[in-house]
Amino acid sequence: MAIDLPPSDRDASPLLDADHDVVRIADALRNSPHITFVDQAAPGEESVWFRDADGTGFELSLAAAEPDPDGERVAYAWDAVVAAIGNHQYFIRAALEQRSFGPLNLDTITARTRAGNQYTLKLAACYRPVDDQDQEHATPAADVAYAADRLLIGDPSESERVTAELLNYVAATWDRQDLPLREHAQAVARAVCSR
Structure with a gap:
């Protein structure tokens, strides 16, 4: 039908x-x-x-x-780490290290837990090869995009096309989406991939 x-x-x-x-x-x-x-x-x-x-x-x-047409479309790693830790229910605060004088320290993050523990986190860029057998997709957004592609294989129905369009939109704007929408998109992706 x-x-x-x-x-x-x-x-x-x-x-x-x-x-x-x-x-x-x-x-x-x-x-x-x-x-x-x-x-x-x-x-x-x-x-x-x-x-x-x-x-x-x-x-x-x-x-x-006015939007900057040359502006970044993704968060920098340090911004993403600070936001992720700061928004977690176990933590009270996360911030980039700020000296009295000079620029922000973009590789040092201070995090404080609800239990009163404080940590200094050092962010270091490194290369780590991904074993394809251990991880099929690199990120949850990639899993959602993969599910959208799977929906479009063969002769998709109109509802499958609409679902794929929505999944692709969520995957493309992953960093701007709230947690409930991300979790829902992942649930839909799991359902699509388990068929």
Whole structure:
């Protein structure tokens, strides 16, 4: 039984609509263990009100800026590490080492746990060959993209094409997606690959 779905309206899609960015920012704030309350945000609003763990209220205002066409599309490794550790529920804080004077130290990260332990983490670039037998794909995003490709093999139905398009979008924007969407995309990818 084929399901006849209407074509995607990219202008109306909340995944691609900048008016929904404030909603995404509010959702990201709700995932922080350091923020106790985040007010509702509606598409098109220009600020988000939240309260931190100490009870202090803040208003986060969005100021639109022209996108830089030459800007980076991916996070640098040190930014990704700091964000991943800082957003984990076991940690209170993660930050790049800041000296009194001079630039940020981009290879040293300070992390503090809820239990009170503090660590200095050193980031060193190195080459480590990947054994194809141990790991079929390098990243979860690659697994999601692989599942999208598998859906398009042969004569895919319209719903398989739409699912593949969505999986490819999530894989291509992996670093900008929140954890629940990543986990859902991985679950869909596992279901596709287990067929």
